[in-house]
Amino acid sequence: MSRVNQKTKICVMCGDEKVEGIIIQSGFICDKCEYEIIHTEVGDEKYPFFIQRMKKLWLKNA
Template identity: 40%
Template sequence: MALKEQAQEVCLVCGQHKTEGIHIFNQLICDSCQKKIVETDVTDWKYKYYMNKLAKLRIGKCKKSLESAVVHAGTGGEAEKH
């Protein structure tokens, strides 16, 4: 039996087609870009570049779902939905 190929998506930061990474509001940030963002110092010129890319996240579609799912920290460190 052949393994099903993963669908490639376009990374929000580098614009390349990738299969692995994190999704923020259903938009992919590939593993490579995620690592670069995390490792970039705020005084580095690249930091502003990455922040400008992240500013393009389309969160308008998800605004309603964010407003209806307020998450509060529980006493034991677990998250509780209210």
């Protein structure tokens, strides 16, 4: 499979440069982090961290 040269974006969660992912407001979340967020339970220790990052994204454009 060949892929057109796509621009990489910096993930707001992990800081990695990725091509695949989603854009929330002005922030980019890579597919890996998106998967983690979706599969993180509310009681998980990582959950507050994700919420914090997500809130920052939303507040930026509020």
